[in-house]
Amino acid sequence: MLFQLLKFPMFLSWKQSFRTQRRLSFLILQYLVAFFVIVITVMTMPLSLRAQKIDDSLFSQGCINSYILKEIGSSKVLMAKDVDRPVSPASLTKILTCIIAIESGRLDQDVLITKESTMVEPSKAGFRQGDKIKLLDLVKAAMVNSSNDAAFAIAIYLSGSVDSFVASMNYKAKMIGMKNSWFTNPAGFDKGIYTGNISTAGDLLRLTEYAVRNPMFNHVARLEKAIFMEQTTHKVYVLRTHNKLLDKYPYAVGIKTGYTTKAGGCLIARAIKDNKDILLVMLNAKTDRWNVASNMFDRAFLADSPASASWFNTVSRDDSRSSANIVVNEHSRTGHVNKGHKSKKQMTASLKHSRKSKKELVASLKANRKSKKEVIASLKSNRKSKKEVIASLKSNRKSKKEAIASLKGSRKSKKEMIAVLKNSRNLKKHELVASKPVRKNKKKATLSYHRSIRFNQICSHNDQAYRNVAA
Template sequence: MIKFFCVLLFGLTISASASINKEQLNKLNVGALLVKDMTSNQMLYAREAFKELKPASLTKVMTALIAIEQGDLNRPVTITYEMIQVEPTIAGYKPGDVIRLRDLVTAAMVKSDNDAAKSIAIAVGGTEKRFVEMMNAKAKALGMKHTHFVNPCGFDNKEHYSTPSDLLKMTEYAIKNKYFNEISKKNQHTYFSLNNNKKFYAYTHNRLLSRYEYAVGVKTGYTSKAGACLIARAKKNGRDCLIVMMDSKEDRWKTAKQIFEQVFVSKSSKNG
């Protein structure tokens, strides 16, 4: 019994040891922010967790997830005129280009190419409308009660919204998938069309991946109305932390790095 009590007490100490400067975070000019210690399953900080906000390209986590789970990532997708009727950022596909689905998924996640995301939607769903229905069905299945998607790219629309809490649920589910993790941490991706050997490049917008050695993904997002958004994950010394940031007026990369280091330093210093 004494041994059990000591183990329990030690376990509580470890859980409580993850701490961050909440006063400092309260001063940040961000619309919403969540910080979760994935190792202890402990929410360390929450601001406006249930506020419905525009998710911008964080939407593409769901787009990629549905494509990955449907299974046939090696299938060729013939690009149509409809697939490329999107706003930048784009890969620059032309009608008739044949691209592997896995390359479309990677381009949508790494460079956030909107023509890649829309091509995924039409290829997997048959129509964009049907794919959006699949997105909303998946959101419902994951318990994302305050989320509604109307497009696969993250374009601003009053009916296209989510909450930090819901995006956290989505991400926690997505990172259980090995392939999703592999593509979400890529700095770049080079690929070719299958029919004419045209070369495409995808370079990440996620500067955290090059500025913070412990970063392992996940997705960036930005529109003028949504503001700067970020879902970021880092691992250090066996610890795992996840951040959801929406409508940020701060430097996303600097802020995320500072938060991660607070979590990891507090862990290592208090656990000896």
């Protein structure tokens, strides 16, 4: 239609051209109105509708076996699913191993690496039999890099054997309140002789809440890499974390990852934002756990907003993911259209408020015009101050002349000092001349003394000769 309106305008009469221009302007106005309506509807869309894709991706991960999301220090659980289902925790077991090592009070002691601790499956730090590693460095290797050889070295050093350390692990778990957990090794293996290493999302949440009360554990859990040295050969170890959430989510601060073929992807993550400290435990995730964890944290931090508060109903503990999808669809179908209409009214109210603010700006500008007179008055006062500056400069010039005169006087005094020095030099010369004859007299006295001694010797010799002749 636009092409027909724009086609051969030069061959039309002035009436027809006027009509075509009017139709063209009307069409352009319609297009502009439609564009602005679309923009306004997108801008005023409620937060929950904009977050629908995130929530669909979140609940589409029904392939996550169990999870729990909770704020530290609060009894309210934000999200949960099958928190008491026993599953393999994989390397999340190392949290209990490390907190026992930290509470032992022996972190500064050297640990001798045994052959048993090196004969484990990866991941490993690569320690050799006979190496000496600080216990604190072993804790870092187990937490940051999930090193299995470090976990076994901790167990053998603290308890003498793996079995006795496992007994202390289970005792500690019961003390914390982990009623549905049982551990068979310090690293998290779940097959072969270590079958039966199980825990639940609720128990692991209790363990993590207990561990984060320890400052040393918090320090180690936040590390992205561990750098330490072997004590005898001074070999440097640089171990990096497997936690990709630290790169994907800006508010993430650790804590531990885990994976085995039986346990799947496991994660205990922590995020801090706006004085909110959120913990997430995720077990047996068969999807991208990093993106899912980011979405969960985003929803947790938006929990106080009215648009997203209705979304935080705890998911029932059955495995049906269809029920969760039904809840999402019901929330997305009801109530949000009315919120959109209310937001339009709010937009018009805000526009009226902005018009009022324009009037206030005009009034403030008029007030500023009055202040111009004050500025002019201040400039005049500054001109007076300029005269004072000129007078001070003139006084400085006089002081400069006085300084020059004083310098000239100092030059004269320098000449006088030079004359005095010359006189003193002349006096020294006279003293030297006067002292020379004394030196000559001293020489004459010494010569006369030597001559007298010689004369006495000759006389005595002659007397002896006369005596010999007479005899």
